Amino acid sequence: xxxxxxxxxxxxxxxxxxxxMNCSYKTSIxxxxxxxxxxxxxxxxxxxxxxxxxxxxxxRLRVTLDTSKKSSSLLITASRAADTASYFCATDRxxxxxxxGTGTRLLVSP
Amino acid sequence: xxxxxxxxxxxxxxxxxxxxxxxxxISGHTALYWYRQxxxxxxxFLIYFQGNSAPDKSGLPSDRFSAERTGGSVSTLxxxxxxxxxxxxxxxxxxxxxxxxxxNQPQHFGDGTRLSIL
Numbered sequence: 062x063x064x065x066x067x068x069x070x071x072x073x074x075x076x077x078x079x080x081x082m083n084c085s086y087k088t089s090i091x092x093x094x095x096x097x098x099x100x101x102x103x104x105x106x107x108x109x110x111x112x113x114x115x116x117x118x119x120x121r122l123r124v125t126l127d128t129s130k131k132s133s134s135l136l137i138t139a140s141r142a143a144d145t146a147s148y149f150c151a152t153d154r155x156x157x158x159x160x161x162g163t164g165t166r167l168l169v170s171p
Numbered sequence: 172x173x174x175x176x177x178x179x180x181x182x183x184x185x186x187x188x189x190x191x192x193x194x195x196x197i198s199g200h201t202a203l204y205w206y207r208q209x210x211x212x213x214x215x216f217l218i219y220f221q222g223n224s225a226p227d228k229s230g231l232p233s234d235r236f237s238a239e240r241t242g243g244s245v246s247t248l249x250x251x252x253x254x255x256x257x258x259x260x261x262x263x264x265x266x267x268x269x270x271x272x273x274x275n276q277p278q279h280f281g282d283g284t285r286l287s288i289l
């Protein structure tokens with residue numbers, strides 16, 4: 062079964078707005094990774110946050126991790142049309158392979 | 172540097188035929204993964220290889236599916252007697268390592284092979 066579940070399944074916003082996607086998981090993790098997938102392409106790694114970290118930034122991306130709630134969020138600030146893609150979280154349990162969630166489809170309209 | 176390369180990018184074949192999908196991982200990456208993605212869906216894990224260890228085949232959906240990795244580099248995913256439900260995008264990824272106490276390294280994906288079974 063899927064370890065990570067993203068919500069919402071789909072999100073539609075205007076350029077310049079912020080986009081927030083959430084990922085919930087069931088068991089304790091080593092780290093959590095976020096990926097982006099543009100239409101017709103493979104996934105691209107965005108950011109990795111370890112279980113002992115609470116927040117991490119990369120450019121316009123901000124990822125938070127709350128291990129007590131078993132959840133993570135990905136915030137994209139000042140979104141652009143080029144951010145239109147599907148976003149996946151992947152959970153990493155100790156000595157286990159990565160498990161990808163079901164993804165959030167983000168549409169950013171000009 | 173070169174990323175993960177998959178071939179062919181598109182494959183159309185008749186039901187019942189066998190197909191071979193190829194993946195060239197990033198040089199030096201010891202871990203290689205195969206996933207299947209149906210239209211608009213998430214990733215379905217199929218199989219992964221880690222160094223010289225026995226592959227984890229736990230995601231293969233039936234015995235019609237098999238994969239090998241020769242010389243710790245190139246991998247081939249074979250689907251025998253294809254069925255229409257095999258139609259999907261097959262993604263390959265590689266990484267510096269998987270599992271272990273330190274966790275998983277980020278995975279680098281190819282652009283996939285879009286398989287259509289008529």
